[in-house]
Amino acid sequence: MAIQARPLVFINHGESDQSDGFIRHVERALNDEGAIDNSKVALVIFSDRYTASELCFHEAVRIYDRRREGKLVLIPVFYRVSEDDVNMFNGRFGESFLETLTIQGFRDHPFAEHWMRNVNFICTDTGFTSADYSSNDTSLVEEIVRAIKRRLQGKKLPRRVQDEKLPSPLDMFMPKQPNAQEGFGKELLYVAIAALLCYFIIPFVFTDWMSSVSFSGSLLF
Template sequence: MDSYNRRGKEDEQQQVFTNIEKSNIVLAIFSKRYSESDRCLNELVKMEELTKEGKLVVIPVFYNVKTNEVRRLQGEFGIHFADSLKRFSMEPMMVQSWEEALNFITKRSIGLSLERHINEFAPVAAIVKEVTRLLPSSRRMTRRRRLGIGEVFIRALTATFLFALFISPMRRTPDVNFLKIGNLLVGFPFLVVVLHKILC
């Protein structure tokens, strides 16, 4: 997204740093070509710095790259990282900070890997679940009693019945018949139950 900005490279990088500083949780999404970008590596250094200060939680996400290749700097990820080291060999302090940040972020927590999932929708759900778990508000929510499937169905059925009884006649639609209302009364609560099962 940042590559579409028309500002200078340094301004873009600073804006990303600012956004990281404003965040509580950050996803570090590692791909095979992640390590060829000095900007990505600099952002990782910023994440490490804020994490050590206790201001940030970083979730490593390994996208189409093996976890061990990133952690051990092997495979295609390792090759690109070696190329970056050559390009910036005149800046040993920066290169060292990259190595330390990679080591700190990737080995500090388990992270999420696309390799473990059947399709690409599963890791998205895993990311949402992990972020939700880490959010302060979610901890309060987990203390509340969770509704059972039966309770969800009854509440959805009641809401649908009230809609059919009061709201639908107000629309004065001539094509509304008992069959359509019956389908609504049965179908909508089942849909709510399925969504509740998936999302909760």
């Protein structure tokens, strides 16, 4: 079967992220700018539920490998979670990660440290933090679209101010008491839909590797 020239769109999201309203918003904005059909950009959307599935980490490792090889542009987005919490695996982001490791039996597995280091690498790339946009998702989407256009044109993103990052080996964080279960309110809904922001943005071209690996995401033709 002939390989399609149009790049595939890779979906990188957690298992519990179930919404499409925000996705349609992003897709419409990117279509208006002609970004999807011409894109070789990967967005990694970090939310506090990103760490709920080990498959997200497998995907992120492959994304960063391709970024390191110069085959795609990587843009991290920190949605309703701080960059420090992601980089250091603190807060709910870290708690969810510990739960995933425990459930999957990976607490002492080399995968754990490898995943953490990969997240640290991704955090060093220039990206976006939703807190900088006063919870205005529309403005955030518009900036992401502009950033993709700049990168496709070979321009660098404006450098954001970043604190010096420290390595975060597995023993740097301790299990915390889980917070009382909260209802699925507006805040959590925004987190869930934003974690799927990459639904229509992450173009990812796979060949033989696709047939041998399971993903939590999907491919759109």
